[in-house]
Amino acid sequence: MVAPRVKGLNCPRCGAAIELRSGELAQTVACPSCAAILDAKDPNLRVLQEFTGKMRYQPRIPLGTRGTLKGDQYEVIGFQVRGIRVDDVDYRWNEYLLWNPYKGFRYLTEYDGHWNDVVVVKNTPEEKEGGRQPTVGYLGETFRHFQTATAKTQFVLGEFPWEIRLGDTAETRDFVSPPHMLSEETTADERTWSLGTYVTPQYIWQAFKLPGTPPAPRGVYADQPDANAAGAGSLGKIFRLFAAIIVALFVVRQITARRDLVLRQVYSVASHNPDSTAFVTPVFALAGRTSNVRLTLETDLENNWAYFSLALINEQTGTAYDFGREVSYYHGYDDGAWSEGSRTDRATIPTVPSGQYYLRVQPELGSDGERPMNFLLTVQRDMPGVAFFAIALGLLAVPPLFAAFRHHAFEQMRWRESDYAPLSSDDE
Amino acid sequence: MLQANCPNCGGQISFRWSSAVQTTCPFCRSILVRHDVDLRRVGVVSDLPPSTSAVQLGTEGRYKGTPFVVVGRIIYEYDRGTWNEWHIRLGDDSAWLSDALAEYAVSRRLDTPTNVPAAAKLHVGQQFTFGGVPFTLARVTTASYRGVEGELPFEYWDKSKITFADLDSKDGRFATLDYSDPEPLLFVGEYQEFDQLQFSNLREIEGW
Numbered sequence A: 001m002v003a004p005r006v007k008g009l010n011c012p013r014c015g016a017a018i019e020l021r022s023g024e025l026a027q028t029v030a031c032p033s034c035a036a037i038l039d040a041k042d043p044n045l046r047v048l049q050e051f052t053g054k055m056r057y058q059p060r061i062p063l064g065t066r067g068t069l070k071g072d073q074y075e076v077i078g079f080q081v082r083g084i085r086v087d088d089v090d091y092r093w094n095e096y097l098l099w100n101p102y103k104g105f106r107y108l109t110e111y112d113g114h115w116n117d118v119v120v121v122k123n124t125p126e127e128k129e130g131g132r133q134p135t136v137g138y139l140g141e142t143f144r145h146f147q148t149a150t151a152k153t154q155f156v157l158g159e160f161p162w163e164i165r166l167g168d169t170a171e172t173r174d175f176v177s178p179p180h181m182l183s184e185e186t187t188a189d190e191r192t193w194s195l196g197t198y199v200t201p202q203y204i205w206q207a208f209k210l211p212g213t214p215p216a217p218r219g220v221y222a223d224q225p226d227a228n229a230a231g232a233g234s235l236g237k238i239f240r241l242f243a244a245i246i247v248a249l250f251v252v253r254q255i256t257a258r259r260d261l262v263l264r265q266v267y268s269v270a271s272h273n274p275d276s277t278a279f280v281t282p283v284f285a286l287a288g289r290t291s292n293v294r295l296t297l298e299t300d301l302e303n304n305w306a307y308f309s310l311a312l313i314n315e316q317t318g319t320a321y322d323f324g325r326e327v328s329y330y331h332g333y334d335d336g337a338w339s340e341g342s343r344t345d346r347a348t349i350p351t352v353p354s355g356q357y358y359l360r361v362q363p364e365l366g367s368d369g370e371r372p373m374n375f376l377l378t379v380q381r382d383m384p385g386v387a388f389f390a391i392a393l394g395l396l397a398v399p400p401l402f403a404a405f406r407h408h409a410f411e412q413m414r415w416r417e418s419d420y421a422p423l424s425s426d427d428e
Numbered sequence B: 001m002l003q004a005n006c007p008n009c010g011g012q013i014s015f016r017w018s019s020a021v022q023t024t025c026p027f028c029r030s031i032l033v034r035h036d037v038d039l040r041r042v043g044v045v046s047d048l049p050p051s052t053s054a055v056q057l058g059t060e061g062r063y064k065g066t067p068f069v070v071v072g073r074i075i076y077e078y079d080r081g082t083w084n085e086w087h088i089r090l091g092d093d094s095a096w097l098s099d100a101l102a103e104y105a106v107s108r109r110l111d112t113p114t115n116v117p118a119a120a121k122l123h124v125g126q127q128f129t130f131g132g133v134p135f136t137l138a139r140v141t142t143a144s145y146r147g148v149e150g151e152l153p154f155e156y157w158d159k160s161k162i163t164f165a166d167l168d169s170k171d172g173r174f175a176t177l178d179y180s181d182p183e184p185l186l187f188v189g190e191y192q193e194f195d196q197l198q199f200s201n202l203r204e205i206e207g208w
Helices: A201-207 A227-256 A387-416
Strands: A007-010 A017-020 A028-030 A037-039 A047-049 A066-069 A072-086 A089-100 A104-111 A114-121 A126-128 A135-138 A141-160 A169-177 A180-186 A191-199 A260-269 A284-286 A291-299 A304-314 A320-333 A337-342 A344-352 A355-365 A373-381 B002-005 B012-015 B022-024 B030-035 B038-044 B060-063 B066-078 B081-090 B093-100 B103-110 B127-130 B133-150 B161-168 B173-178 B185-192
Touching: A066 A201, A089 A141, A114 A180, A114 A201, A141 A180, A227 A387, A260 A284, A260 A355, A291 A304, A291 A320, A304 A344, A304 A373, A320 A344, A355 A373, B060 B093, B066 B093, B081 B103, B093 B185, B103 B173, B133 B173
Parallel strands: none
Antiparallel strands: A007 A017, A028 A037, A028 A141, A037 A047, A066 A072, A072 A089, A072 A141, A089 A104, A104 A114, A114 A191, A126 A135, A135 A141, A141 A169, A169 A180, A180 A191, A260 A373, A284 A355, A291 A344, A291 A373, A304 A320, A304 A355, A320 A337, B002 B012, B022 B030, B022 B133, B030 B038, B060 B066, B066 B081, B066 B133, B081 B093, B093 B103, B103 B185, B127 B133, B133 B161, B161 B173, B173 B185
């Protein structure tokens, strides 16, 4: 067969060659050279409307380019630039009309580097009543209203299977459920719904084998999925797994801790001279594997302080763990009862091997009071702690909290462009 | 397969559907109306526009598991272009496969309820219940008959302007009221994706 695939015609206004890629389906065609809108049904391509605008636009995917979307080949046959005006600001986007004679029409939309693959839906989505923000349901998915506007056609190239004119307007309502967007367009004649799916610019470039690299998308688009949301989901999973492990370890520790009471003695200090107060405790055994030792000092201080120089000494090896503790307790009554400090102090030495030990204690009693100090010294072996587990949980929660914060910020950027923009000081 | 000869040119006419009331002669484009086994020439088909449909006479497919074959066609023209109503033999029944800009739908004729208003009294938003399903009138279209091809279940060759009422349901079904006769015809159907219909023997479209 040698029949030409496209009809060879010329623009009656500027003489440029016009191709009708969808053949008999084309109703209107805009000249690729002078952008005049021509009657595709007329054998002489009667001029329907001249283009008098200032701005001409170049499609990023040239007319006639074929690409593969969802396994089917489509050819770009039409291109239009449409715009809306919101709060005196113009927003423009590009629409590409794609055609496959078996599968029908499909659209691509492009705004600030963001792309959507769009098909017309035949079943009317179900509107749901109520609420400040309306929603619609479609195929089990709930879409939230994003924006209502009036879209105006500003520039047209190529052919369309319907009547199209510069200045055509349609009322649009967009509903989002990332990565999907449902759009309703209402004209005097009809109401149509379409379903867009957010795709990456790289996907478009590959599908149409376009040269170079696509312009990077700017900002967050209405139905753009948060690429980090999936990562945040798996972070959450990891967090839950490790948190469960930590809690399990905590429970095991609570059950298996020895909690041996190895020393419990009452002492008294009367002298304020620290050189005369030093003493050693009886020898006690620390049993089991290397573990912690907890030392508790319970004093009867009254508006005074005491400093304890302490050493836990291994009787056999002489290894000493030196440390100091300060205890102070003050209280009184002016404009109500007050108190400061505590009579009790507790310290934990983390890893102490088993063996025979004694404590060397040198209390120094503050000179603020005259009373002697009595104190109860308790030594316990292998006590379960909470702090380690709490810190581990806290550190573990940092990445998912950070991810949640980032996701929140992403959603804020999405809705900032909608009719439901959160109030903020940088609103223009 | 029922066969007869064209009363105009003598060419052999084969029927894909034994109940066809009307067919066209593929050789001389005569429109032939069938009375028992006799064919009567009632007119001639004007030149059909170049086909834009991927479907053709003899195309086969499946609708919800039931095989069909395309036996005839009516082409309509309206202010936004043309669309095709392909007459199909669906199992043993007569049904329609419409192709409007490669959007496909399959519909069947139902008995028209008595409460359907006259064409002049239609208005968008009217509610009807057909076969237990509620429908809302979405648009009223005036189309003209552009041509016929092949076997049809009724005589359909001298029509001019026809009023169509399109109705939608919430479950994705649609209904059409066809006012080409004083007594409107009711068709109820469903939209179908190209791949759902499992077509074979489609028209080859050059370059695709």
